[in-house]
Amino acid sequence: MISLSQVNFGYECRETLRDLDAEIAPGSFHFLTGPSGAGKSTLLKLLYLELRPKSGHVELFGEDPDTLRGPARLMLRRRIGIVFQDFRLLDHLNVADNVRLPLMVHGRDPAAHADDVTELLRWVGLLHRAEARPRALSAGEQQRAAIARAVITSPDVILADEPTGNVDAEMGMRILRLFVELNRLGKTVLIATHDLGLIRSARRMATTRILRLADGQLTVGGAEL
Amino acid sequence: MSEAEEPAPAPYRGRLRLLPRGGWSAALSTLASLAMAFLALITLATGIAAAQLGADWQAALSGSATVRIAAGAEADADAKVLAILSATPGIAAARPLDRAEQAALLAPWLGEGEALESLPVPRLVDVTLEGGGPDAAALATTLEEAAPGTVYDDHGSWRGPLIEGARAVERLAIGASVLVALAAAGMVALAARASLAGNAEIVRVVRLIGGEERFIARAFVRPLAWRTGLGAAFGAGLAALALTFLPGAGEVVGLDLAPDPLPLALLTLAVAAGAALIGWVSANLAVRAALAELP
Numbered sequence: 001m002i003s004l005s006q007v008n009f010g011y012e013c014r015e016t017l018r019d020l021d022a023e024i025a026p027g028s029f030h031f032l033t034g035p036s037g038a039g040k041s042t043l044l045k046l047l048y049l050e051l052r053p054k055s056g057h058v059e060l061f062g063e064d065p066d067t068l069r070g071p072a073r074l075m076l077r078r079r080i081g082i083v084f085q086d087f088r089l090l091d092h093l094n095v096a097d098n099v100r101l102p103l104m105v106h107g108r109d110p111a112a113h114a115d116d117v118t119e120l121l122r123w124v125g126l127l128h129r130a131e132a133r134p135r136a137l138s139a140g141e142q143q144r145a146a147i148a149r150a151v152i153t154s155p156d157v158i159l160a161d162e163p164t165g166n167v168d169a170e171m172g173m174r175i176l177r178l179f180v181e182l183n184r185l186g187k188t189v190l191i192a193t194h195d196l197g198l199i200r201s202a203r204r205m206a207t208t209r210i211l212r213l214a215d216g217q218l219t220v221g222g223a224e225l
Numbered sequence: 226m227s228e229a230e231e232p233a234p235a236p237y238r239g240r241l242r243l244l245p246r247g248g249w250s251a252a253l254s255t256l257a258s259l260a261m262a263f264l265a266l267i268t269l270a271t272g273i274a275a276a277q278l279g280a281d282w283q284a285a286l287s288g289s290a291t292v293r294i295a296a297g298a299e300a301d302a303d304a305k306v307l308a309i310l311s312a313t314p315g316i317a318a319a320r321p322l323d324r325a326e327q328a329a330l331l332a333p334w335l336g337e338g339e340a341l342e343s344l345p346v347p348r349l350v351d352v353t354l355e356g357g358g359p360d361a362a363a364l365a366t367t368l369e370e371a372a373p374g375t376v377y378d379d380h381g382s383w384r385g386p387l388i389e390g391a392r393a394v395e396r397l398a399i400g401a402s403v404l405v406a407l408a409a410a411g412m413v414a415l416a417a418r419a420s421l422a423g424n425a426e427i428v429r430v431v432r433l434i435g436g437e438e439r440f441i442a443r444a445f446v447r448p449l450a451w452r453t454g455l456g457a458a459f460g461a462g463l464a465a466l467a468l469t470f471l472p473g474a475g476e477v478v479g480l481d482l483a484p485d486p487l488p489l490a491l492l493t494l495a496v497a498a499g500a501a502l503i504g505w506v507s508a509n510l511a512v513r514a515a516l517a518e519l520p
Contacts, residue, residue, distance in 0.1 A: 048433060071437075078435035088430045092245035096235070104241050105436040131235060149434075 001026040001188055002047060002157065004218075007056035009042060016042050018216040020056070024190060026156070029183045029206050031199045032192040033221075034213035040192040041085070043213065044159050047190070048082050049073070061156070078106055081150035081187075083160035087142040089134035089149070096121065096130040099148045106153055113152070120148045124178060140171035147178055157188040164198055172198055180205045243431065243444040244424055251452055254416045258409065258456030258500060259463070265405045266464035266496045270489070272398025279391030286384040290352040290361075292319070295374025296345035302372035303348060309367055310352060315359035322349045354379075406503055413453055413504045414511035420445055421515045428519070438516050446508040453504025458497040465493040 002024035009017040016039040024030055032040050045051040046058055049065050057064055060076050068076065089098045099117050100110040110117070121127040124144040126137075134142055143163055150158055160179065164172035176198055183189045183206055193199065202208050210221035247254075292310065294302050303321060310319035322330075327349060328337075335344070358379065365377040421428060424445075431441055468489065 050433060074435055074437060077433070082433055088426065090243075090427055090430065092242065097241050100241060101243075101431075102434045104243075105431055105434055105440060107440075110241065153435075 001061060002190075003057075003059040004046075005057045005059070007046065007053045007058060009039075009046060009051065009053050015216060017046075017053075017213075017218075020218045022211060022218055022220065024188060026188055027183070027186050028188055029180070029202070029208045030188075030190045030211055031202065031208055032190060032211045032213060033194060033196070033199065036194060038213045039216065040194075040213055041161050043218075044082075044161050044190070044192050048080050048159055049077055078153065079156045081153070081155035081158045083143070083146050083150045083158065083163050085162040085165055087134070087146040089142060089145055091134055094131050094133055095126055095137070095145045095148075098134065098145055099152050102149060102153045108153070116152065120152055123181075124148045125174075139166040140168070140175070143167060143171075143175055144178070147175065151182060151187070155187070157190070158182055160189070160191045162193055162195075163191060164193065164195055169197070173201060176202055177205070243441075244420070244427060244448065247420070247448065247452070250416070250419065250423075251448070254412065254449070255452045255456035257412050258453045258504070259460035261405050261409045261412070262457035262460030262496050262500050263464045264460075265402055265409075265500070266461045266493060267468070268398050268401045268405065269492060269496065270464075270468055272395045272402065273488075273492070275391045275394035275398060279388050279395065282384065282387050282391065286380045286387075287358070288354055290354060290358070290377065290379040292350040292352055292368065293376045293378065294348040294350065294372060295376075296347050298348075298372050298374055302375065303350075305371045306350060306368060306375055309364075309371055310350065313359045313364055313367075315354060315356050316352055317355035318353040320351050320353075322351060406499070409453070409457075409500060410503050410507035413449055413507040417445060417449055417508040417511035418515055420449070421512060428516070432519070438513070441516060442509060442512045445512045446505060449508040450501055450505035453508075454497060454501030457500030457504075461493040461496040461500075464496075465489050 002022075004020045004022040007017060007020040008015065020043070032043060034040055042051065046053055047060070049060075052066060057066070061079060063072075063076060065073055065076055089095075090101065093101065096117055099120060100113070103110045103113050118127065121130050124147055126141060126144055126148065129137060129141060129145075134145065137145065143166065147160075147163070150160075158179070163179070164175055167175065172195070179189050179191060180202065191198075191202075199208070199210065212219045212221050292306060294306055307319055307321065310316050327346065330349075331346065361377060361379045361381070368375040368377055428441055431444075469486070
């Protein structure tokens with residue numbers, strides 16, 4: 001589903017990622033871990049096509065995005081749900097409209113998915129906050145709204161960047177359970193985090209794999225942490 | 226209240242604003258559009274009035290001529306002149322002005338009274354032309370030979386500058402209208418760039434969740450085109466009202482700036498629609514160019 005082959009990427013002053021190789025199978029649950037500044041967010045950006053590798057290939061769903069243009073590239077993007085570290089909810093929209101946004105962006109009729117929006121808000125525990133603006137929400141609530149927005153279109157892959165970075169441990173567990181449930185529903189989940197406690201908790205709930213990023217190199221971890 | 230008791234979110238009302246409301250910057254762009262449409266309509270009306278005036282002068286003056294018979298000419302000079310005029314192709318009619326008509330013409334300079342009687346005033350013949358009129362140079366020579374001192378005046382010496390003046394006003398009006406249109410396009414393009422810059426985070430999020438460039442562009446272009454069109458409609462409407470109702474507006478520089486209601490209404494609609502089109506096109510170009518610059 002996702003494969004990295006000899007992927008290199010660097011910003012102007014330094015090389016961030018070197019010769020990365022990895023395979024992420026459909027329906028798997030991966031953690032991407034490593035110290036701050038190791039390039040976890042950069043790697044996620046390569047996967048959700050915000051950045052292009054300097055060399056090497058990223059393959060998504062059997063396609064090389066670099067060879068695709070226009071609608072075909074767009075269709076790949078639409079199969080990925082992204083949960084940003086800083087949520088990136090639109091402040092002028094309420095929670096329900098933020099969740100509806102991808103439907104509208106994908107050309108679907110939000111009115112036809114009213115039940116989905118309601119169910120999803122209930123699932124993330126934000127039904128009572130549906131009409132609230134993001135700035136009125138706590139960090140945990142914003143993160144859950146961001147998760148709802150990421151999955152409303154039922155993407156095949158969910159990429160989350162430090163989804164528990166701004167919340168307390170209890171809320172972190174609650175958010176983790178949402179990702180585990182999504183994985184049980186067949187979604188491929190990749191979470192970038194440096195929170196080893198979160199990974200340990202996840203491993204008690206689901207089968208997970210760890211991708212460890214350090215010094216620009218990616219290693220695939222097993223059970224050890 | 227527990228979550229189980231919570232009602233469903235308010236139903237989707239069929240409209241989800243991708244961009245926040247524009248606030249003061251949006252109001253200012255509407256105001257700028259209003260001012261430009263106001264100026265554009267006044268300018269265009271001036272140009273149209275000047276063109277119409279030039280055409281009227283051309284039609285009126287090219288259809289007539291004047292023959293001046295010198296004050297000291299022989300007694301039979303009038304008869305000779307009239308005979309020549311009536312025999313000349315291109316002249317439909319020739320009518321000598323009587324003393325009362327001449328007195329009326331000279332009254333602004335000489336005043337009412339007996340002055341005309343005591344002054345050597347040339348006699349005038351009003352000539353109505355047909356077709357392309359006569360060969361003016363040949364006719365002038367013939368008249369001069371028959372009655373020395375007689376002058377054939379086809380008004381060309383002062384008709385030309387008048388018509389040129391009207392045409393110059395028309396050209397200036399066209400040039401000014403083009404400048405106003407360019408300024409409007411530039412203003413909308415700048416507003417589009419500013420709006421994109423101000424909403425860069427929204428653009429980024431929408432692109433990452435799979436928004437097409439066309440979809441994003443539409444979200445920016447629509448409100449800009451709408452605001453431009455709305456401002457232009459008000460501006461053009463205000464200008465039309467000013468032309469119609471402001472005292473003296475119809476007499477600016479001697480031009481009839483208040484044309485018939487129907488053409489003025491059509492011109493008003495054209496300015497508003499043109500401004501909306503300019504807004505839509507320039508916003509589209511600016512937004513698409515800016516989006517193309519994004520990685």
